[in-house]
Amino acid sequence: MSSLSLQDLLEAGTHFGHQTKRWNPKMKRFILCPKNGIYIIDLNKTLQNVEKLIGKVKKEVGKGGKVLFVGTKKQLRDCIKEEAIRCNMPFVTERWLGGMLTNFQTIRQSIAKLDKIEAMENDGTINALPKKERMLLAKRKEKLLAVLEGIRNMRRLPSLIFVVDTIKEHIAISEGRRLHIPIGAIVDTNCDPDCVDFPIPGNDDAIKSVQLITRAVADAIIEVSDKIKPEDITAEMKADKQNKFDEVEEDADDSKSAAKKHRVVHKKVVKFTEEE
Structure with missing residues (x-):
């Protein structure tokens, strides 16, 4: 369980969405109601989804995996970088290079x-x-x-990616999806929640809102990291290497068999022409 509460999210302004004319209909299930021309986000669902993401984070970090923090908005760079460094995880806050994953x-x-x-x-x-x-x-x-x-x-490669603003970081999300890496993200009312595995409805522009959720993720990582034994990480890394080695061997066997089939067909063609 995270230390987040409804009162904390409320004080941070996490419930404020975008204007009603700037919204994504897929976010309807996370919206409580419109008020004064903006959508209000249901913070109960925000809390539920934060818990889901934290559960996944603890599982991956417990295996020795890394969580990549991604957020390149100018006003949010410092808080994302600070939390990533605090929990000793990689981060991208300046510019996402195409092909980084x-x-x-x-x-x-x-x-x-x-x-x-x-x-x-x-x-x-x-x-x-x-x-x-x-x-x-x-x-x-x-x-x-x-x-x-x-x-x-x-x-x-990271075991999980945590993103702030799915619209601005669409390249990072597309690369993560292509590599089948789980993605958790703070999604505002103008975002598409279906493009990530663990959407967290909330204000992705307010510094306090982003800092609160990012800190909860970082605290979960620190909590699990303190309990991990070095030998567990080593065993997990060896298992990953062995799986990759097996996959390479299978690919090599497939290519060899394909080459053999090709040679057999070629010989038949040559033999047939000689008989003619």
């Missing part, structure tokens, strides 16, 4: 380049380079740090 190996190569530049700075080898090259490397490091700072230590 679907092309994860290339992102890892960019992180390796960043690590290499920092290693050159630490051991002093960068001083042997011409001034122009040092300036170029410094600019490159600054750009890489801006977009990759939060995921530098993410060695594998």
Whole structure:
């Protein structure tokens, strides 16, 4: 159970939606009533869905998985980054790079380049380079740090993604859905709740509202992380690696069998032409 209460959500303004002319009909099941030209969100359903998401978060973190926090709105960057750092989880608050999940190996190569530049700075080898090259490397490091700072230590794909504002972060959601990664998100009255697995109806523009829900998710992660034993994480990672290895072997066997079939057909064609 989370420490959230209806009073906390009410004071944070979580119940305020968008104007009645700017709404998504799919959010109807989460709306209590219209008032003064805006929709009021049913906070009872908000609490229920927060509990569902927290249950999923605890399950994934208990297996040794990571939760990726995503929120690039200017007014919300600081609070999302703060909570992600507090619970030692990866985050993206500056800009979502296309392919950050679907092309994860290339992102890892960019992180390796960043690590290499920092290693050159630490051991002093960068001083042997011409001034122009040092300036170029410094600019490159600054750009890489801006977009990759939060995921530098993410060695594998996250087990769950927590998103603020599904409209602004639609690329992150589409990549997560393509990779079948569970997604939890704060959805306002103008959002589509069906594009995520765990929609949390609430105000995704107010800092206090977002901070309250994000803190509840971070607290759940910290609670479970304190109970995890290192050997449990190691065993889980080994099991994941073995599953991936088995999948690669199956794919290789399939490709070999397909190649054999192709060769047999080719031989038959050649033999038939010789007989003619």
